[in-house]
Amino acid sequence: xxxxxxxxxxxxxxxxxxxxxxxxxxxxxxxxxxxxxxxxxxxxxxxxxxxxxxxxxxxxxxxxxxxxxxxxxxxxxxxxxxxxxxxxxxxxxxxxxxxxxxxxxxxxxxxxxxxxxxxxxxxxxxxxxxxxxxxxxxxxxxxxxxxxxxxxxxxxxxxxxxxxxxxxxxxxxxxxxxxxxxxxxxxxxxxxxxxxxxxxxxxxxxxxxxxxxxxxxxxxxxxxxxxxxxxxxxxxxxxxxxxxxxxxxxxxxxxxxxxxxxxxxxxxxxxxxxxxxxxxxxxxxxxxxxxxxxxxxxxxxxxxxxxxxxxxxxxxxxxxxxxxxxxxxxxxxxxxxxxxxxxxxxxxxxxxxxxxxxxxxxxxxxxxxxxxxxxxxxxxxxxxxxxxxxxxxxxxxxxxxxxxxxxxxxxxxxxxxxxxxxxxxxxxxxxxxxxxxxxxxxxxxxxxxxxxxxxxxxxxxxxxxxxxxxxxxxxxxxxxxxxxxxxxxxxxxxxxxxxxxxxxxxxxxxxxxxxxxxxxxxxxxxxxxxxxxxxxxxxxxxxxxxxxxxxxxxxxxxxxxxxxxxxxxxxxxxxxxxxxxxxxxxxxxxxxxxxxxxxxxxxxxxxxxxxxxxxxxxxxxxxxxxxxxxxxxxxxxxxxxxxxxxxxxxxxx
Numbered sequence: 001x002x003x004x005x006x007x008x009x010x011x012x013x014x015x016x017x018x019x020x021x022x023x024x025x026x027x028x029x030x031x032x033x034x035x036x037x038x039x040x041x042x043x044x045x046x047x048x049x050x051x052x053x054x055x056x057x058x059x060x061x062x063x064x065x066x067x068x069x070x071x072x073x074x075x076x077x078x079x080x081x082x083x084x085x086x087x088x089x090x091x092x093x094x095x096x097x098x099x100x101x102x103x104x105x106x107x108x109x110x111x112x113x114x115x116x117x118x119x120x121x122x123x124x125x126x127x128x129x130x131x132x133x134x135x136x137x138x139x140x141x142x143x144x145x146x147x148x149x150x151x152x153x154x155x156x157x158x159x160x161x162x163x164x165x166x167x168x169x170x171x172x173x174x175x176x177x178x179x180x181x182x183x184x185x186x187x188x189x190x191x192x193x194x195x196x197x198x199x200x201x202x203x204x205x206x207x208x209x210x211x212x213x214x215x216x217x218x219x220x221x222x223x224x225x226x227x228x229x230x231x232x233x234x235x236x237x238x239x240x241x242x243x244x245x246x247x248x249x250x251x252x253x254x255x256x257x258x259x260x261x262x263x264x265x266x267x268x269x270x271x272x273x274x275x276x277x278x279x280x281x282x283x284x285x286x287x288x289x290x291x292x293x294x295x296x297x298x299x300x301x302x303x304x305x306x307x308x309x310x311x312x313x314x315x316x317x318x319x320x321x322x323x324x325x326x327x328x329x330x331x332x333x334x335x336x337x338x339x340x341x342x343x344x345x346x347x348x349x350x351x352x353x354x355x356x357x358x359x360x361x362x363x364x365x366x367x368x369x370x371x372x373x374x375x376x377x378x379x380x381x382x383x384x385x386x387x388x389x390x391x392x393x394x395x396x397x398x399x400x401x402x403x404x405x406x407x408x409x410x411x412x413x414x415x416x417x418x419x420x421x422x423x424x425x426x427x428x429x430x431x432x433x434x435x436x437x438x439x440x441x442x443x444x445x446x447x448x449x450x451x452x453x454x455x456x457x458x459x460x461x462x463x464x465x466x467x468x469x470x471x472x473x474x475x476x477x478x479x480x481x482x483x484x485x486x487x488x489x490x491x492x493x494x495x496x497x498x499x500x501x502x503x504x505x506x507x508x509x510x511x512x513x514x515x516x517x518x519x520x521x522x523x524x525x526x527x528x529x530x531x532x533x534x535x536x537x538x539x540x541x542x543x544x545x546x547x548x549x550x551x552x553x554x555x556x557x558x559x560x561x562x563x564x565x566x567x568x569x570x571x572x573x574x575x576x577x578x579x580x581x582x583x584x585x586x587x588x589x590x591x592x593x594x595x596x597x598x599x600x601x602x603x604x605x606x607x608x609x610x611x612x613x614x615x616x617x618x619x620x621x622x623x624x625x626x627x628x629x630x631x632x633x634x635x636x637x638x639x640x641x642x643x644x645x646x647x648x649x650x651x652x653x
Contacts, residue, residue: 008054009062012036017080025081033074228253269329270343270423280319280326287334291350299444300340300349300431303328340431340446342420345484347431356431356446357459358406363448365543369587370410370455372549377593380412389417394478398522400584401471405503407462410455410588411447420483422449433485434477436464438492445486464488470500470517472525491520501527501535501585508540510585524577525584532581534560546587553597556582557604557616565617572616573607579614 020029036055041048059065059076066077066084077084223236233246243250251271258266258273267276293310294301303324307313313320328346331337341347372378380397389395395418403409411419422430430447443464450456469475469490478487497516504511512529527535537559546552560582561572576594583589598604598614607613 005054005058005061008058009065012055012059012076013062013064013078015039016076016078020080023080026079026085026087028077028084028086029079030068030075030077033076036076267329269325269332272325274322274325274329278322279329280323282327282330287330287336290331290348291336291352294348294350295352298353300347300353302341303331303346303348306348339424339427340429341423342430342432342484343423344420345482347484349431356444357408358462361406361408361459361543364454365547366408366457366459367448367451367454368547369543370450370457371453372589372593373410373412373455374450374453375593377590377596378413379590379592380414381417384414386413386417389414393418394476396474396476398525399465399469399471399473399475400525400588401501401527401581402584402586402588404465404469404471404473407459407465408588409458409461411450411457412590415458415477416456418477418479419447419486431484433480434461434464434488435480435485436468436488438489439468443488461488469519470515470521471527472521472523473517473519474522492518493520494518498526499529501529501532503540510536510538510540512536525581527581527585532560532578534578535582535585538582538585541586549587549589549593549597550601552583552586553579553594553601554603554616554618556586557614558618561616569620570618572618574614574616576612576614 016029016031019031020027023029033052033055037048037052040046040055041051044051056074060067064078064082068075068077224232224234226232227246227250231246231249233242235242254273255268258268265276266273267279268274289310290306293306307320307324307327311323313323317323331348332339336351338349339346340349384395395414397409397414409415419432420430427449428451429449432445432447434443434445435441436443441464443460445458445460447458448456473490475488475490478489480486495516495518497514499512500515502511502513502515503509512533523531539555541552541555556579557572557574560578561574563570563572565571576598579598580589580591580594583594598606603618604614604616607615
C-alpha cells in the first residue's frame with residue numbers, strides 16, 4: 001500500500017486526536033515517531049525504514065505537526081484544533097499597575113479620592129503608599145485650580161472703639177483663615193487635609209465704617225463639554241438641537257464604548273441596547289418552536305407576531321419591550337435564523353422557506369447583471385431627485401422586457417432613496433410586502449442589497465407583472481402605512497391587443513404572440529412586432545453568458561442593424577433606440593451604460609450622417625483549413641461552424 005503525503009498526514013492526525021479525545025482543544029498531543037513507525041509497519045506489512053522515511057516527510061510537510069527531539073528521540077506534537085501553540089502566560093499589566101497607574105484615570109480634586117478611608121485592622125499607624133502618579137496628578141489639579149481662582153484680599157481687621165462692652169472687649173480678635181494641617185487619630189489612615197478656621201465677626205459698641213470688600217468673583221458655569229476628536233457640545237442648547245447635530249456621532253461613540261466593554265454588560269441589537277443580566281432566556285425548545293411556526297406560516301414573520309402568537313405577550317405588559325429585545329437578540333446569534341427586516345420592523349426568516357421570486361435567475365448572476373449600477377452608470381435620478389423621492393414617498397418608472405419577464409427590478413438610486421436601508425452592515429437582504437390596491441393582491445418582495453462589486457435588485461413581482469402588465473408599462477411604487485409595506489400601481493388604459501414579444505421556454509427562443517392589456521405603455525419600450533420584428537432573431541443566451549456586456553452589444557447590433565458594406569466586410573447600421581430596446585430584452589442596462597459601451601467599443605462608431613445612429617464593423621472572419629474527417633454513419637452530421645466577433649456560431653442551413 002502506498003499512501004500520498006497528505007493522506008498519510010491526515011491519517012496520523014486522526015489517530016493522534018483519537019488518542020487525545022478527552023484533551024482540551026488546545027492541549028498538546030504527543031506521540032513518538034518510533035511508535036508510529038511500528039504501528040504503520042505492522043499495519044501495512046512493509047519495511048520499517050521505508051515507513052519511517054514516509055512518515056517524516058509527510059508530517060514535516062503538514063503544518064499541523066511540530067517536530068521535537070528529546071534525548072535523541074523524535075516526537076511529533078499536535079492538538080485537536082490543529083497546530084499546537086504554547087500558551088503565553090506572560091502578564092505585562094499587573095493588578096498593582098492597574099490600581100496605581102490606570103490607562104484612563106478619573107479626574108481628581110484631592111488625594112482623598114484615591115486613598116481608602118477604611119479602618120485598618122491594626123491599631124498602630126502604618127504609612128499609606130501613594131503612587132507618584134497620583135501625587136503628580138493632584139499637584140497638577142491644584143495648580144490648575146489656582147490659575148483660575150480669583151485673588152481676593154482678606155478683609156482688614158476692624159479696630160474697636162475706645163469704649164467697648166466688657167464682655168466683648170475681653171474676647172480676642174480672630175485671625176484670618178489659614179490652612180492648618182490636622183493630624184488624624186491613630187486608628188484612621190494618614191490623610192493630609194486643609195482646615196480653615198472660621199472668621200468670627202468682631203462686635204464693637206460703635207463700629208468704624210469701612211469700605212466693603214468686593215465680592216469674590218464667581219466663575220461662570222461651564223455649559224460646553226468636550227467629547228472626543230475635538231467635538232464640543234454646548235449643553236445650553238435644547239436636547240432636540242443636540243440630537244439633530246450630534247446624534248449620529250454620539251450614537252457611534254456609544255456603540256464603540258459598548259464594544260470595548262470586556263464584560264459585555266450591555267448587549268446591542270441594531271440601534272437598541274439592553275442590560276445583559278435582564279435578558280429573557282430562550283432555550284433550544286423555544287428556538288425549535290419558533291422555527292416550526294415560521295415554516296408553518298411559510299413566510300418570514302415579524303417579531304411582534306412571534307411574541308403574540310407563541311408567547312401571548314402584548315404591548316400593554318410592562319416587560320413587553322424587554323421580552324421582544326431578548327427574542328431578537330437571541331435569534332440574531334443563531335445561524336438557523338436570518339434577519340430580513342428593516343428599521344422599525346424586525347422580520348425573521350429561517351432555513352427551509354421557499355425562495356422569493358423566480359428561480360430562473362440565480363443571485364450571483366443577477367448581481368453581475370446589475371453591477372453597472374455601482375460602476376457609475378446609474379441615471380435613474382435624471383428626472384427625479386432623491387430629495388423629491390424621499391419627500392413624495394413614491395417612484396415612477398418604465399418596465400423593460402427583462403424586468404417583466406423575470407419579475408425583477410434593478411435597485412437603482414431612485415429605488416434606494418425610497419426603500420428602507422439595511423439595519424446591519426452585513427445584512428444581505430430584506431423582505432417587504434407589496435400591495436396592489438387595483439387588484440387587492442399582496443406579494444412578498446425580496447430586496448437584495450449590493451455587496452462588493454455586485455449590484456442590488458428586487459425580486460418577487462413576476463406574477464404581478466405577467467398577469468396585469470406588459471413591457472413598457474408605467475408603474476409607481478409608493479410607501480405604505482408600515483415601514484415594510486409598499487404599494488405598486490400602474491396607469492390604466494382602454495383595452496389594447498397587440499402582437500408582443502415573448503420567450504418560449506420550451507424551445508428557448510423568442511417569438512411574438514397576441515396579448516391583450518389594459519395599462520398605459522411607452523411605445524418605445526413596447527416590443528411590438530410591427531416595429532421591432534427583428535427581436536425574434538435574438539438568441540436567448542444563458543444567464544452566465546449575458547453578463548458579457550460587449551458580447552451582448554455586438555449580438556444586438558448584428559441582429560437589429562441594417563446590413564451594408566461588402567460580403568467580406570459587412571457594416572451594420574443601427575439606431576440607439578433599437579439597441580436600448582434589444583439590449584434590455586437580454587439583460588438590464590441604463591442609457592448611460594450603453595452610451596459608455598458604444599463609445600469604448602473599437603468596432604462601433606457614431607454615424608456622422610445621422611444623430612443617434614451607430615455603425616458596427618465586425619472584425620474579419622477567420623476561416624480554418626478544412627480537415628478531412630472520416631464520417632460515421634451512426635453519428636449525425638454536425639453543422640458547420642464559423643467564427644464571428646470572437647465566438648463560434650452555427651452556420652445557417
